[in-house]
Amino acid sequence: MxxxxxxxxxxxxxxxxxxxxxxxxxxxxxxxxxxxxxxxxxxxxxxxxxxxxxxxNKADLVRAVLGQSISEDLAPAIEGALDDENPRDGLVNLIDAAMSLADREHNTFAAARMVGSLPADVSTVFYETLTGLLHRAQEAGLIRADLVPADLPRIMGMLFSTLWNMAPESDGWRRYLALVLEGLSPATANPLPPVAAPEKRPA
Missing domain, CATH: 1.10.10.60 (Homeodomain-like)
Known part of the structure; x- marks a missing residue:
């Protein structure tokens, strides 16, 4: 049979x-x-x-796990952000989705760093989307004009770093996201210092 x-x-x-x-x-x-x-x-x-x-091997598994999480959670958030009529709302919602994903999958991302299997192509799409939303929001006067695309990965790096000293899924990172978002407002914004050049790594 x-x-x-x-x-x-x-x-x-x-x-x-x-x-x-x-x-x-x-x-x-x-x-x-x-x-x-x-x-x-x-x-x-x-x-x-x-x-x-x-x-x-573990690297293949971790890469696939992150791929599943990203396709289920981050990819729809990217599409939603691009479709949002208000580019600032789209940018904020996308950052929120990325932080929520990083919070839920904190240990998986840590495993990915350990085995060298972070999905670089997804980061590229994510930051390209943030950059497009940033330009649209600046043109609409919704985000301070002196913010530049190079600031985005550094801002996200600061936000992601808050996850390392908080209880998993505590949502404590939202406090710091709120502080960052206050700094993006064009209202009464003081001029920013110059943008630092990227670190030059030895060949």
């Missing part, structure tokens, strides 16, 4: 991969970035060989 698994091996493989990714998100959140692949396989209800068949 042919089983459903034998009849639809590809569908079964897709289901297993999804179970592993969602299990990894839970295990990283509960255990930390050092979570083992064995623990993730156990939580997903699959054998370790099945996990390795889909994700040969």
């Amino acid at each position: 042919i089983t459903d698994t034998e009849r639809h091996p590809r569908a079964d493989a897709v289901r297993n991969a999804d179970r592993i990714l969602r299990a990894a998100r839970v295990v990283f959140a509960e255990t930390g970035p050092d979570a083992s692949l064995e623990d993730i396989a156990r939580h997903a209800g699959v054998g370790i060989r099945t996990l390795y068949r889909h994700f040969p």
Whole structure:
């Protein structure tokens, strides 16, 4: 007798991969970035060989986990921000979505840094979108005119750094986001010091 698994091996493989990714998100959140692949396989209800068949190493798994999170949470936020008639609201909502994602997946991002699998292409799209929204908001007089695109990754870096000394999913970062957003207002804004040049790394 042919089983459903034998009849639809590809569908079964897709289901297993999804179970592993969602299990990894839970295990990283509960255990930390050092979570083992064995623990993730156990939580997903699959054998370790099945996990390795889909994700040969931890870097591949972490990259796929972040890819799933980004496609489910950040990609729709980027689309929504671009469609927002108010570019300042779009920019604020996108930063909020990125911070919320980083907060939820804090340990997964830490694991990605450990194994060198941060998705650079997603960062590019994210910052390109922020830059476009910044220009539109400045043209509409909704954000101070002396803010430049080079400021955006540094501002996000400051905001992301607040997550390292707060309880996970505490939303404490919103206080500092509010402070940053106050600084973006064109009303009574004092001139900013010059933009620092990017750090030159040794060849």
